[in-house]
Amino acid sequence: MNRNITQNCSVKINRKLDADYRRYRWQIIVTTFMVYTVMYISRKSFSAVAPMLMSDLGMTAVQFGFASSVYYILYGVAKFSSGLAADRISPRLMLAPILIIISVISAGIGASNNVTMLLTMYCLMAVVQGCGFPPIAKALSQWYSKSERGGWYSIWNTSHNVGGALAPLIASGVIATTGDWRMAFYVPAIITAIQAILAAIFMKGSPESCGLPNVGEWKNDKKQLEINANSETNLSLWVMFKRYILTNPIIWLAVGGDLCIYIIRTVTNDWVVVYFVKELGWDLVKSNSLVSWFEIGGILGGLSSGFISDKLFQADRWKTILIYCLVLVAGMVGVVISINLSYFILSLCFFVIGVGIYAPQMLFALGIIEAAHSDGAGAATGLKGGITYIGAALAGAPIAIMQTSYGWSGVFTVLSVISFLLIAMTIAIIKIERTYKPHTD
Incomplete structure (x- = not known):
């Protein structure tokens, strides 16, 4: 009883x-x-x-x-x-x-x-x-x-x-x-x-x-x-930050990938309207509509990526990011092909780019938190934010200088290189994560 x-x-x-x-x-x-x-x-x-x-x-x-x-x-x-x-x-x-x-x-x-x-x-x-x-x-x-x-x-x-x-x-x-x-x-x-x-x-x-x-x-x-x-207890703030974040190659590669994402995202937000109005003679409403399609795609990408990484990839953020990065590249290639062909197809490509931008952006932030110490989410996020917002700044004056010196073809070339670096760093993370352990000495 x-x-x-x-x-x-x-x-x-x-x-x-x-x-x-x-x-x-x-x-x-x-x-x-x-x-x-x-x-x-x-x-x-x-x-x-x-x-x-x-x-x-x-x-x-x-x-x-x-x-x-x-x-x-x-x-x-x-x-x-x-x-x-x-x-x-x-x-x-x-x-x-x-x-x-x-x-x-x-x-x-x-x-x-x-x-x-x-x-x-x-x-x-x-x-x-x-x-x-x-x-x-x-x-x-x-x-x-x-x-x-x-x-x-x-x-x-x-x-x-x-x-x-x-x-x-x-x-x-x-x-x-x-x-x-x-x-x-x-x-x-x-x-x-x-x-x-x-x-x-x-x-x-x-x-x-x-x-x-x-x-x-x-x-x-x-x-x-x-x-x-795997997260040691009773560590000082500095020891935890140094051991699990500052010397963690996964976090640094992820920060680099996120930096690439921020550059592409900010260029799309800030320069698309300028390009289509100044270079192609579009009106302001039609040009802004492409950014709207980009943002709508971003909502879908951000919402879908977390659930897909949980359910289909067993919470593996990096493999999921790689898939969305390929989606991003497909959207960018689609823009180049369809830019003078069809507004509908072009809008769809910007929608796809939005999916391919906002999904990795969300997953990089989440993956960096999970790659750090269990009590280091704030520090890891802070490090990422401190560096990746440089990407937003790089999409301003440097892009303007690039466009002035080398034209829009120079800007598109830079974005292509950044996309390649993004994919390369994501693949590197996938390989390193299999064997990486933080130093405890």
Whole structure:
């Protein structure tokens, strides 16, 4: 009889544990999704109202371009430094303060009366925005195990697209309603402040801090348990960073691959319209539609890649990346072939390029987290972000110089070389991962 009572108690405890885990996991995914969506709304408002800032405050196109380049650099530096902090501070304690500061800065941009103040606040926004992703990456690595993480990460990753789509709609809507461009910053400031409160309420620390077992144990995920077993405990931040991240060839190759992805993505976003309008004489609406098809393909690529890597490749991110890289190259070749033949086929090719860009971008971020120490998600993400945003900067002035000196054929040649390097580095990762073990001496 005592045995039956013990068994019944054990069953009730396990049911409660399962219920708590599921509830917290949904809180984490919804909260982090909303946090990053709101951060994107605040971040992209500047670009959405840039023409009005030029006419009202006298900001020049050169100043705007310079600010954009500085933004990428500051964002990358902040992402790296905050990544180290994220591995020692609970995501719950980081996200709400970050959102509050973003809210204040957004209001400050709206209150700016001259270009100097405006651009100073915009650069401050870059620093704080750069601190947002590492704690989110930490939370996703803590609450979802390796064999299922791709699917959950794919869902979360669409927050980029949702936020990027909402930002211009909100900005345009409030300006059309009020006639005041400043409201395009005040409204996101209010939204961000509300989200800060929600994050403080619903965000959680690690499962262990909530009295729950490690997610690998709860899911009985052999792949996650293997990561945990290979991650030494009681290491200092510097030793962990050096041993599992800084000297890890897989992470460096993945960062290099992601750098290539960022260059191709930014060139597509920033230069496609210029090329088709200036070189081929297309109108602005038709040229912009190609970028829209690119973004739509990106949503499909980001959503599908995580589930495919989980279900078809047993959570092998690198082999999945290689498949999507080949899709990317096929789309690029298709553009070259169809550029003067058919708008429909050309649009389809840009859709395919979007799939081939956003899928590896998502999987590189996830693979780098999983290649690091189990407690090093923030630092690994920070290192990746600090370097790969150089790719965004490289797609600006250097591409302009390349186009001026060697024409568009020179730009296309550079993109072809970058695509080759991307595939080569991905293949190298697949080979190295089979035998690589971190040095423990």
